[in-house]
Amino acid sequence: MAAHSSSNSSSSGVKAVLSLTAKRFASSLLTLFLVSLVIFSIAQLLPGDAAQEALGQSATAEQVEALRHEMGLDRPAPERYANWLSGMVSGDPGQSLVANLPVSEVISSRLPNSLLLAALSALVAVPVALAIGIGSAMNRGGRLDRALNISTLSMVAVPEFLVATLAVLIFSVKLRWLPSIAMVADDMGWGDYLRGAAMPILCLSIVVIAQMARMTRAAVIDQMDRPYVEMAVLKGVSPVRVVLAHIMPNAVAPIVNAMALSLSYLLGGAIIVETIFNYPGLASLMVNAVTSRDMPLLQACAMIFCAAYLILMLIADVTAILANPRLRAQ
Amino acid sequence: MTASSLRWAKALPLSAKIGLIFVLFWLAVAVFGPMLAPYPVGAFVAYDVFDGMSAQNWLGSDYLGRDVLSRLLSGARYTVGLAAAAALLASATGTALALTAAVGGPKVDEPLSRFMDTLISIPSKILSLVLVAAFGSSLPLLLLIAAVTYVPGNYRIARALAVNLAQMDYVQVARARGEGRFHLALREILPNMIHPLLADFGLRFVFIVLLLSGLSFLGLGVQPPDADLGSLVRENISGLGEGALAILMPAFAIATLTVGVNLLIDGLKGKRA
Numbered sequence: 001m002a003a004h005s006s007s008n009s010s011s012s013g014v015k016a017v018l019s020l021t022a023k024r025f026a027s028s029l030l031t032l033f034l035v036s037l038v039i040f041s042i043a044q045l046l047p048g049d050a051a052q053e054a055l056g057q058s059a060t061a062e063q064v065e066a067l068r069h070e071m072g073l074d075r076p077a078p079e080r081y082a083n084w085l086s087g088m089v090s091g092d093p094g095q096s097l098v099a100n101l102p103v104s105e106v107i108s109s110r111l112p113n114s115l116l117l118a119a120l121s122a123l124v125a126v127p128v129a130l131a132i133g134i135g136s137a138m139n140r141g142g143r144l145d146r147a148l149n150i151s152t153l154s155m156v157a158v159p160e161f162l163v164a165t166l167a168v169l170i171f172s173v174k175l176r177w178l179p180s181i182a183m184v185a186d187d188m189g190w191g192d193y194l195r196g197a198a199m200p201i202l203c204l205s206i207v208v209i210a211q212m213a214r215m216t217r218a219a220v221i222d223q224m225d226r227p228y229v230e231m232a233v234l235k236g237v238s239p240v241r242v243v244l245a246h247i248m249p250n251a252v253a254p255i256v257n258a259m260a261l262s263l264s265y266l267l268g269g270a271i272i273v274e275t276i277f278n279y280p281g282l283a284s285l286m287v288n289a290v291t292s293r294d295m296p297l298l299q300a301c302a303m304i305f306c307a308a309y310l311i312l313m314l315i316a317d318v319t320a321i322l323a324n325p326r327l328r329a330q
Numbered sequence: 331m332t333a334s335s336l337r338w339a340k341a342l343p344l345s346a347k348i349g350l351i352f353v354l355f356w357l358a359v360a361v362f363g364p365m366l367a368p369y370p371v372g373a374f375v376a377y378d379v380f381d382g383m384s385a386q387n388w389l390g391s392d393y394l395g396r397d398v399l400s401r402l403l404s405g406a407r408y409t410v411g412l413a414a415a416a417a418l419l420a421s422a423t424g425t426a427l428a429l430t431a432a433v434g435g436p437k438v439d440e441p442l443s444r445f446m447d448t449l450i451s452i453p454s455k456i457l458s459l460v461l462v463a464a465f466g467s468s469l470p471l472l473l474l475i476a477a478v479t480y481v482p483g484n485y486r487i488a489r490a491l492a493v494n495l496a497q498m499d500y501v502q503v504a505r506a507r508g509e510g511r512f513h514l515a516l517r518e519i520l521p522n523m524i525h526p527l528l529a530d531f532g533l534r535f536v537f538i539v540l541l542l543s544g545l546s547f548l549g550l551g552v553q554p555p556d557a558d559l560g561s562l563v564r565e566n567i568s569g570l571g572e573g574a575l576a577i578l579m580p581a582f583a584i585a586t587l588t589v590g591v592n593l594l595i596d597g598l599k600g601k602r603a
Contacts, residue, residue: 034448042464150345153596157588159540161547161563162581169573268455272544286456287548290463298463305456313451 020321028314035306036088040081043295088303094296098289103300107282111304114274114281117197118266121204126259129209133216133255138243140221148213155210160272164203168276171199181278200277207269208262215258223251253323260316264309346597352590356583360410363403371404372396372555380566380574392576393566401562402579408558409584412469412542416476417535423477424484425527429515432492443489450482458541462550472551476538483537487530491523532595536588543584559584 068074087093093103136148155163171178178198223229224247232246233239267283274284286301288294339350368388369375374395381391389398427446431439449457461475492515495501501518509518543560545551552558557565562580569577 031448031451034444035451038448038452039460042460045464150593153592154585154589157536157540157592158585159543159547159560159581159588161544161560162585165563165567165570165577165581168570173571173573264453267453271455271459272547275548286459287550290459290550293463295463298460302452302456302460306452309453310451 017321021318024314024317024321028310032307032310035310036085036303037081039299039302039306040084043299044077084299088300093300093303096294096297098292098294098297103297106285106297107300107304110280110282110285113279114270114283117200117204117274117279117281118263118270120197120201121208121266122263124201124205125208125212128205129212129216129259129262130255132209132213134220134243136213137217137220137224138239140224149217152210152213155206156214160203160207160269161276163206164199164273164276167199167203167206171202197279200273200279203273203276204266204269207273208265211262211265212259215262216255219254219258220247220251222254223247226250253319256319257316257323260312260319264312267305267309343597345593349590349593349595349597352586353594356406356410356587356590359403359406360414361407363406367397367400367403369397369400371400371557373400380569380572380576382575389579390575392562392574393568398576398579401557402559402583405557405559405562405580406583406587408469408552408556409539409543409560410587412473412476412552412558413535413538416473416538416542417480417531419473419477420480420534420538421484421527421531424481425488425520427481428485428488428492429519431489432496432519433511433515439489439493442485446482446485446489450486454479454537454541455544458545459550462545467545467550467553469552469556472542472545476542479541480534480537484530484534488523488527491526492519495519495522529595529598532591536591539584539588 065074084094091104095101096103096106099106132148132152136145139145179196220243229242229246232242237246270281270283271287273279274281275287278284282301282304286298286305289298289301339347342350364371375387375391375397377395378391380393381387381395383390387397387399389402392398392401427442431442458475458479461478462472465471465475467475496514496519501514504514504518542551543558543563546558546560547564549564552561554561554565559580563577563584566574566576566580
């Protein structure tokens with residue numbers, strides 16, 4: 001659409017978009033830095049300290065002191081924060097207290113599994129959510145729209161573990177189609193992997209589809225209320241053509257924005273779903289880290305989740321910037 | 331009072347009426363439920379585990395042979411009570427900070443908003459997991475953790491409302507009249523943002539119910555011998571294979587509660603628009 005304006009103004013538009021995007025990126029980095037500060041501070045507030053925690057009640061004062069020194073707990077907090085942050089950035093966020101392995105090693109064995117799970121769930125969720133969202137927007141106020149509205153509203157409000165337990169009950173217990181525990185190994189073929197991970201993918205997609213469909217519907221309806229759509233309807237364009245040729249080109253960016261925003265529900269959903277199905281991913285690792293109070297591991301996992309969340313928000317904002325013709329053609 | 335609230339309820343769309351019934355039902359259960367329970371919460375009353383419905387145990391027995399109905403009635407009190415208290419605390423704190431930011435000028439507003447933006451960039455489940463790991467999960471701490479997790483969301487909405495209202499002529503007039511900041515915040519701005527804030531309170535309540543039952547389901551929330559609805563699902567998970575009522579009932583209880591609140595809020599929104 002930038003083609004409509006003269007080449008001169010469109011190049012300044014590109015500049016404006018680039019500078020806005022760069023600003024938005026810098027602000028995300030700043031936020032990530034502040035987030036690391038918050039997470040580090042919370043972890044420091046641990047009653048007692050990690051050395052005492054690791055050794056238990058029976059440890060002598062000397063043993064605790066020695067471990068404190070080894071773990072660097074006797075140094076001042078700002079110095080420890082600087083060490084931790086530089087370690088995070090260089091890919092070495094310390095030693096896991098429970099596994100007694102470098103955190104980076106523990107995480108690198110789990111992260112690909114989680115990314116794969118998220119990608120496959122998104123692959124299932126996006127087309128279904130698009131169909132539901134656009135379908136109910138076209139049928140606005142009709143029976144189909146109201147039925148879909150109530151069902152997506154209910155899905156949004158239902159806890160993830162209800163979706164997961166019902167799925168297990170139906171597909172594993174009654175129908176016996178799928179295993180109720182995700183048996184996933186590195187040396188598995190694609191077929192076996194998909195069968196093993198089908199339930200987690202199914203449950204995560206359901207959680208995300210509901211969110212995404214609602215946001216997509218809202219984005220399309222927002223366009224439908226614009227005067228240009230009324231114009232098209234009045235000059236006799238067929239409803240399907242109105243949606244495909246008139247609304248969709250304008251709604252693409254808001255829809256992508258809605259997709260990115262609702263994909264962030266993958267992060268929260270993954271925590272429950274990975275744990276229920278015993279899927280060897282990052283989220284179940286993080287829950288284990290909470291249970292065993294393995295702070296270095298927990299901090300690293302939390303930072304990865306926050307970074308993923310910020311990346312999704314960044315994508316959402318940048319598409320919103322790209323979608324705004326006033327900014328593009330300045 | 332009763333007549334007018336009855337008329338108000340009658341004017342709601344059907345889905346909102348259903349929501350209202352669910353909400354009132356669970357509120358009543360939270361208040362009176364434990365008094366109506368047929369057995370003490372921890373008592374072993376059945377010889378069989380995961381029994382079906384019977385005259386003695388209306389909703390069957392759980393994984394230790396305890397009465398599911400009695401446990402459900404007392405679990406609902408934990409879930410509804412904790413979530414309501416946490417949502418109230420989160421909304422009150424968020425709104426108070428938002429009003430402070432709106433009348434305090436950029437020197438107060440900017441650092442506060444920056445801090446809240448940071449907290450809002452941490453997904454709520456992640457933040458609460460880190461908090462649970464650091465502080466543990468006794469009941470008062472869970473309440474506090476849930477409240478802290480949802481203050482930033484309320485702050486963002488309340489601040490947007492309050493900053494808009496602070497620009498209105500009548501607030502400017504009051505300011506010119508020489509009214510103090512307290513008066514501006516509490517008498518001029520707050521009364522005009524109460525409706526959207528109530529809707530937001532309902533949403534926070536749903537989020538917190540889901541968060542707390544999620545935590546309990548992971549074993550990180552309400553600890554035994556206390557049990558909220560999420561803990562009930564967790565402790566009976568071994569009955570899933572036989573589709574035991576002991577696991578399905580608490581899960582459906584949470585669902586009807588949260589769906590009910592959502593339907594009600596959705597209906598109210600539609601009515602105003």
